[in-house]
Amino acid sequence: MIPVTKPFLPDSKEYETYLEGIWQRNWLTNNGPLVNELEIQLKEYLYIRHLLFVTNGTIAIQLAIKALGLKGQIITTPFSYVATTSSIVWEGCEPVFVDIDPKTLNIDVSQIEQAITPDTSAILATHVFGNTCDIDAIDALAKKHNLKVIYDAAHCFGTTYKGKSAFQYGDVSTTSFHSTKLFHSIEGGAVFTPSADILKRLAYMRNFGHDGPDKFNGVGINAKNSEFHAAMGLCNLKHIESILKSRKEQSLIYNDLLQDLEIQHMEIQKGCGFNYAYYPVIFHDEAMALKCKKALEAFEIFPRRYFYPSLSSLDYVKPYATPVSDDVSKRILCLPLYHTLSQEEQKMIARILLRAQKY
Ligand SMILES: *Cc1c(COP(=O)(O)O)cnc(C)c1O
Numbered sequence: 001m002i003p004v005t006k007p008f009l010p011d012s013k014e015y016e017t018y019l020e021g022i023w024q025r026n027w028l029t030n031n032g033p034l035v036n037e038l039e040i041q042l043k044e045y046l047y048i049r050h051l052l053f054v055t056n057g058t059i060a061i062q063l064a065i066k067a068l069g070l071k072g073q074i075i076t077t078p079f080s081y082v083a084t085t086s087s088i089v090w091e092g093c094e095p096v097f098v099d100i101d102p103k104t105l106n107i108d109v110s111q112i113e114q115a116i117t118p119d120t121s122a123i124l125a126t127h128v129f130g131n132t133c134d135i136d137a138i139d140a141l142a143k144k145h146n147l148k149v150i151y152d153a154a155h156c157f158g159t160t161y162k163g164k165s166a167f168q169y170g171d172v173s174t175t176s177f178h179s180t181k182l183f184h185s186i187e188g189g190a191v192f193t194p195s196a197d198i199l200k201r202l203a204y205m206r207n208f209g210h211d212g213p214d215k216f217n218g219v220g221i222n223a224k225n226s227e228f229h230a231a232m233g234l235c236n237l238k239h240i241e242s243i244l245k246s247r248k249e250q251s252l253i254y255n256d257l258l259q260d261l262e263i264q265h266m267e268i269q270k271g272c273g274f275n276y277a278y279y280p281v282i283f284h285d286e287a288m289a290l291k292c293k294k295a296l297e298a299f300e301i302f303p304r305r306y307f308y309p310s311l312s313s314l315d316y317v318k319p320y321a322t323p324v325s326d327d328v329s330k331r332i333l334c335l336p337l338y339h340t341l342s343q344e345e346q347k348m349i350a351r352i353l354l355r356a357q358k359y
Pocket of ligand 1: 056057058059080081083084126152154155175176177178188189
């Protein structure tokens, strides 16, 4: 069986060395030493000043919306994982969908301005598949209209924009360290912000608003992560260069093997140093995408319709016309891509796809 992705696992011995320390200290959660150590190592690795390790990438978005005090409408993309939209609704705001660019698959910046109303408080954009948005253009628009910017950078571990970590941009960037992501801590995520004030607010919010044992600073929630999750993050961070390298090599192999397949690739945004987190392919039409999916499934190979359906079709949002996102989401598949995927398996996948398209 070849799934669309497999979590990276370090040698179990590496994880066990951290477990001994946890047992010695008897300190399992509540921002313990391993959480602290992971935050320090991530800051060093990413060259980033402020970040907080949290429970998952969804609560990271919710914290960002709350910490920025967003109200009313938030302009967002219909082509993302459902958590991007559901977090907006969960926080009592209204998602306003702006269609995507058919080449980069990210929010189409040229259509943002016409969607801004007096009720708009922010732009929440996803860097889809690890390919950054046109960050400069979005930031300039936000400045002009006095809007906050949140980037859902769940796919962006290892991605850069203009030479710096993609996490560094926006009023807040969020990411996910879920097992299926390129870098993971089983479950987990992080919030990033250049502002020391926003960081402080996020830190209170992560821990119920606690300001000492019997004092509170504002409303909070429980977004803390455990020592066990931090330990997995620390193990995996030691392997990150090899994970990034193999993703790139496998992607280039796919490029080579699939040259004769009639597909369109996502265009990488100018200024973006791509992390090769996913391998999306866009077919000519939905019928061909489904035919190829079925052909692979007959060999126990499971690509994923990612992202499908377009989020503007959710039944708890106001309907918006997003024809490009609707169309692309029907024609796109993410092919299997993970650390241990072999060249032989990639060749088999390519053979099946080419045959399915021909006959
Ligand atoms: C995975 C993902 C999330 C949610 O992260 P979790 O850690 O699973 O909560 C949010 N947005 C995008 C784009 C994602 O891919």
